[in-house]
Amino acid sequence: MQEIAQLLINGVVSGTILAVPAIGFTAIYAVLRFPNFAVASHATVGAFAGYVANASLGLPAPAAVLAGFAVAGVVGVASDQLALRPLRPSGALTSAIASVALMIALENVLRFAFGNDLRGFDLPILRDWRFAGLRVGPQQLENLAMAVAAMTALFLFLAFTRTGKAMRAVADNPALADIKGIDPERMARLASFIGMGLAGVGGVLLGLDTSIDPLTGFRAILAIFAAAVVGGLGSIPGAVVGALTVGIAEELSLLAFQPAYRTAVGFLAILIVLMIRPRGLLGERAY
Amino acid sequence: MLDYLVSLLTYAALYGIMALALNLVWGMGGMINLGLVGFYAIGAYVSALATIKLGVPIALGAGAALVLSAALGSVVALATVRLRSDYLAIVTLGFAEVVRIVASNEIWLTNGTDGISNIPGPLRGAVTPETFNLIYLTLMVAVVAAAIFLLQRLARAPFGRALRAIRDDDQVAAVAGKPVLAFKAQVFAVSAGILGLAGSLYAHYSSYVAPDSFQPLLTIYIVLALVAGGRGNNYGAILGAVLVVAFTESTRFLAEVVPGLQAVQVAALRQLVVSVGLLLILRYRPGGILPERILPVAIPARRSE
Numbered sequence: 001m002q003e004i005a006q007l008l009i010n011g012v013v014s015g016t017i018l019a020v021p022a023i024g025f026t027a028i029y030a031v032l033r034f035p036n037f038a039v040a041s042h043a044t045v046g047a048f049a050g051y052v053a054n055a056s057l058g059l060p061a062p063a064a065v066l067a068g069f070a071v072a073g074v075v076g077v078a079s080d081q082l083a084l085r086p087l088r089p090s091g092a093l094t095s096a097i098a099s100v101a102l103m104i105a106l107e108n109v110l111r112f113a114f115g116n117d118l119r120g121f122d123l124p125i126l127r128d129w130r131f132a133g134l135r136v137g138p139q140q141l142e143n144l145a146m147a148v149a150a151m152t153a154l155f156l157f158l159a160f161t162r163t164g165k166a167m168r169a170v171a172d173n174p175a176l177a178d179i180k181g182i183d184p185e186r187m188a189r190l191a192s193f194i195g196m197g198l199a200g201v202g203g204v205l206l207g208l209d210t211s212i213d214p215l216t217g218f219r220a221i222l223a224i225f226a227a228a229v230v231g232g233l234g235s236i237p238g239a240v241v242g243a244l245t246v247g248i249a250e251e252l253s254l255l256a257f258q259p260a261y262r263t264a265v266g267f268l269a270i271l272i273v274l275m276i277r278p279r280g281l282l283g284e285r286a287y
Numbered sequence: 288m289l290d291y292l293v294s295l296l297t298y299a300a301l302y303g304i305m306a307l308a309l310n311l312v313w314g315m316g317g318m319i320n321l322g323l324v325g326f327y328a329i330g331a332y333v334s335a336l337a338t339i340k341l342g343v344p345i346a347l348g349a350g351a352a353l354v355l356s357a358a359l360g361s362v363v364a365l366a367t368v369r370l371r372s373d374y375l376a377i378v379t380l381g382f383a384e385v386v387r388i389v390a391s392n393e394i395w396l397t398n399g400t401d402g403i404s405n406i407p408g409p410l411r412g413a414v415t416p417e418t419f420n421l422i423y424l425t426l427m428v429a430v431v432a433a434a435i436f437l438l439q440r441l442a443r444a445p446f447g448r449a450l451r452a453i454r455d456d457d458q459v460a461a462v463a464g465k466p467v468l469a470f471k472a473q474v475f476a477v478s479a480g481i482l483g484l485a486g487s488l489y490a491h492y493s494s495y496v497a498p499d500s501f502q503p504l505l506t507i508y509i510v511l512a513l514v515a516g517g518r519g520n521n522y523g524a525i526l527g528a529v530l531v532v533a534f535t536e537s538t539r540f541l542a543e544v545v546p547g548l549q550a551v552q553v554a555a556l557r558q559l560v561v562s563v564g565l566l567l568i569l570r571y572r573p574g575g576i577l578p579e580r581i582l583p584v585a586i587p588a589r590r591s592e
Binding site (some may be wrong): 029034035037083086087090092093094096097098100101102104105107108109111112115116221222225226229233258260261263264266267270271274275278 | 319321366367369370372373374376377378380381382384385388389391392503504506507510511514549551552554555556558559561562563565566569570573
């Protein structure tokens, strides 16, 4: 019983962190209408930016998260404009394939610059807090708080600012938004910046928990997809629900399977959802 | 030098077979499979395990690889065939990753990340390594030729026409009475079977398989080969495979052109060049070198008004 409670706590924490890149992925899908596999490498870009801010410049964890957001966001806009935008007329599938190539390209830029070694953030080592036999690490809680802060900021932006509303309008009905005078290209850039920035935040949060290398983001890719698909591709609240579901399911799978199969849980979740309810929990139709 | 060339050609033939399989499912069927390397891995492991643990002849191992990959392909297809292509891309990519995770962790079966070595090859040991390589290249060329022959037949047969119709507009094809889902599932399974065969050929050639041989980068190589050669064109698939092998091999010499790089940097640079190459081709030459040719149909002359 206690073991399950501990796993649930871990699942909620990891699910909340997972929600951040999953929102990024789903937001880009909502506006640009293709699955951008390059979220994985942008998460890694963010993780390395955060690492440089923290380990080389000596900044604290929240500043590292901000650095991850800014750098991944800028790289996201630049790489999208340079590599993916010219392919949009060729359709969603071509963009998706190109995004896989982009993912591998960025990953190798990082590998070229930093090598394959594992790198850890420079953080104070703190004792876990214990209560009623359950353990929670202070760093875990700080990560949780930062993930919640990032999501709150996004919700406020989308709900209350003019630009945020415009972005939702494009996601909802691009033709109507165009008639209203919303520049679709501007919204595409904005979606890339925010989406990839959030992926970067996710990368930093993952890295704070463990360590980073050029494959950090790629290892999380199935979980990110799973969160977005379970919640319903293109739905931001869906991504949060999906991420919590996948995070908890991954932890509970430890009761029955070896830890290595955690990643496979995401894939299983994708398959089950697509077979039973293809639109996801809160999303649109998948076919 | 000759041996090097023979090994390059063998890999070109191997990539060619995979590109043909991708052309069948994506070029003609319009369904993307970003998990090519998963089916390829299944074929490699099935064939390796069947010949080593069960001691069956190599041909039987290859047959088992083909059948089992096709069977798994039909399972994946049945689960995903209704999905839009962007979902299919996600599911197939995930499938390949899961295959790699299973191969890395079911140590009792696959020997984990250490991989399986000493996989038998036809006449390996009985002849000199150089002769073995030549024999294997001949075998590969024969398989490629057979695959092209069958796939060209398929493309011209009513099955191929219906397939292209579904690719271009599945609603119209459905209205014309074509069983769209059955077509898609069949073609996905056949393509997966060909990929499994390619995996088996790889295992018996290299004599060693490990999860590391089945990285997503390989899928990118094959997509690059098909897009560069000409999506929808079987000869284009082969041409593209030859070009990709030539291209990736020439990047090997980057290390000499750019001095002072570490090994990991050279490896990163090579992968970077390949992925950027795919991006450039998608942008500037989306039809490939040998674009798909569709036999002209007599179109009724437009009435002048």
